[in-house]
Amino acid sequence: MALPYHRIIVKIGSNVLTQANGLPDHARIGHLVEQIAGLKKQGKEVIVVSSGAVASGRSLVQVPEKADAVTSRQVLAAVGQVKLLATYAELLGHHELLCAQVLVTKEDFRDRQHYLNMQNCFRALLQNSIIPIVNENDVISVTELMFTDNDELAALVATMLNADALLILSNVDGIFNGNPQDPAAELIPEIEPTTTSFSSFVTTQRSQFGRGGMITKCHMAHKVAQLGIAVHIANGKTENILPRLLNQEVVNTRFLPSKTASSKKKWIAHSDLAAKGAVQINAGAKAALTEPHKATSLLPVGILGIMGTFQKGDIIRILDETSKPIGLGMAEYSSDKALERLGHQNQKPLVHYDYLFLSAEIS
Numbered sequence: 366m367a368l369p370y371h372r373i374i375v376k377i378g379s380n381v382l383t384q385a386n387g388l389p390d391h392a393r394i395g396h397l398v399e400q401i402a403g404l405k406k407q408g409k410e411v412i413v414v415s416s417g418a419v420a421s422g423r424s425l426v427q428v429p430e431k432a433d434a435v436t437s438r439q440v441l442a443a444v445g446q447v448k449l450l451a452t453y454a455e456l457l458g459h460h461e462l463l464c465a466q467v468l469v470t471k472e473d474f475r476d477r478q479h480y481l482n483m484q485n486c487f488r489a490l491l492q493n494s495i496i497p498i499v500n501e502n503d504v505i506s507v508t509e510l511m512f513t514d515n516d517e518l519a520a521l522v523a524t525m526l527n528a529d530a531l532l533i534l535s536n537v538d539g540i541f542n543g544n545p546q547d548p549a550a551e552l553i554p555e556i557e558p559t560t561t562s563f564s565s566f567v568t569t570q571r572s573q574f575g576r577g578g579m580i581t582k583c584h585m586a587h588k589v590a591q592l593g594i595a596v597h598i599a600n601g602k603t604e605n606i607l608p609r610l611l612n613q614e615v616v617n618t619r620f621l622p623s624k625t626a627s628s629k630k631k632w633i634a635h636s637d638l639a640a641k642g643a644v645q646i647n648a649g650a651k652a653a654l655t656e657p658h659k660a661t662s663l664l665p666v667g668i669l670g671i672m673g674t675f676q677k678g679d680i681i682r683i684l685d686e687t688s689k690p691i692g693l694g695m696a697e698y699s700s701d702k703a704l705e706r707l708g709h710q711n712q713k714p715l716v717h718y719d720y721l722f723l724s725a726e727i728s
C-alpha cells in the first residue's frame with residue numbers, strides 16, 4: 366500500500382549528489398529530478414532541501430591554497446549554489462516544472478518575524494506549484510552560526526511547513542544496529558517515538574562529504590517524528606528510491622510519528638538556541654508536566670529558581686531539579702515578575718501548556 370503523504374520534504378545529502386572525486390554527480394541529480402517530477406504528477410507537494418553547493422563550486426573554481434577553510438567554503442558555496450540551482454532549474458524545466466531558491470540561516474528560525482516571512486513565502490510557492498529548493502546560506506552561515514548540517518535544516522523546514530513526511534536521502538539504506546559495513550549488522554526498519562538512545566548502535570563516523578553524521582541525523586529524525594511527522598532515512602543512490610519508498614517496496618528506516626503537536630509548539634521545539642533564560646522546577650511540577658495525556662501549564666508554585674533575564678514572549682528553558690533540560694516554553698511574563706511570584710500559589714502560569722514543549726531529546 367502506498368504511504369499517504371501529501372506534503373513531502375526531500376532532503377538530498379552531499380554524498381548522494383557528489384561523486385567520489387568531490388565533484389557533482391549530474392546523472393544522479395537528473396534521476397532524482399525525474400522522480401520528483403513523478404511525485405508532482407501525482408499531485409503531491411514537494412520541497413527539496415539540497416546540499417551540493419560546495420561540490421558544485423569545486424567544479425568551477427579553484428580556491429587558492431592560502432585561503433582559509435571558512436573563506437574557501439564561502440567562495441565555493443557562493444559560486445556553486447548558482448550552478449546547483451541552474452542545474453535543478455534546467456532539469457525540472459524538461460518536466461515543465463518551476464523551482465525557487467530559498468537560502469536560509471539558523472537565525473531565520475530563531476527570529477519569529479523571519480520565521481513567519483519564510484513560512485509565508487513557502488506557502489505561496491507551494492500554492493503556485495513551484496518547487497522550493499532550500500539550502501543553507503553558506504556565505505552568511507559560518508562557524509557557530511551554522512546548522513549542524515542540512516538534516517537540521519530539513520527538520521526545521523518540515524516542522525515549519527507541517528509536512529506529512531521528511532525523506533532523508535543518504536548513502537546508506539537506513540540505520541543499522543551496528544556498523545553498516547559489518548555484514549552482521551541489520552537494518553532497523555522502524556523506530557518508535559519512545560526510543561531515546563541511539564548511541565549504543567550508531568557510530569560517530571561520517572560519510573566522505575557529510576557534516577553531521579548518523580547520530581545527529583537520528584536525533585533530528587526523532588525530534589521531527591515526536592512532532593507528528595513521519596521520517597524515513599533511505600539510500601538516495603538506489604534507483605527510483607522516491608516512488609519505491611512511498612510504495613513501501615524498498616528497505617529504509619522509518620521513524621514512526623507520535624500524535625501531532627500544534628504549530629506554536631513546533632516552533633518552540635526548535636527554539637533552543639533562542640532561549641533567553643531558564644527556570645528550574647521542583648519534582649512535583651516535573652511530574653505534573655510530564656504526566657501523559659494531561660495538558661498542564663507551568664505555575665510559579667512549582668518553580669525553584671530563575672536564571673537569566675527574560676521578557677514576556679521570550680523562549681525559556683525548563684530544567685528539572687538536577688538542572689537537566691526537560692523542555693522549552695514561551696514566558697507569559699518577565700523574569701522580574703516571575704521572581705516576585707516564585708513559589709506562590711494561585712498565580713498565572715509562567716508557561717501556558719499551548720506554548721510548552723517537553724522532550725527528553727533537547728540537547
Ligand SMILES: Nc1ncnc2c1ncn2[C@@H]1O[C@H](COP(=O)(O)OP(=O)(O)O)[C@@H](O)[C@H]1O
Nearest residue numbers: 378379380535540541567568571572575578579
Ligand atoms: N548505525 C548506523 N547505520 C547507518 N549508518 C551509520 C551508522 N553509524 C554510522 N553511520 C554512518 O552515517 C553516514 C551517513 O551520515 P552523513 O555522513 O551525515 O550523511 P549525509 O551526507 O547523507 O547527510 C553513513 O555513511 C554511515 O557511514
Ligand SMILES: N[C@@H](CCC(=O)OP(=O)(O)O)C(=O)O
Nearest residue numbers: 378379417418419514515576
Ligand atoms: N550547504 C552545504 C551542505 C551542508 C551539509 O551539511 O550537507 P549534508 O552533509 O548533506 O547534510 C552545501 O550545499 O554544500
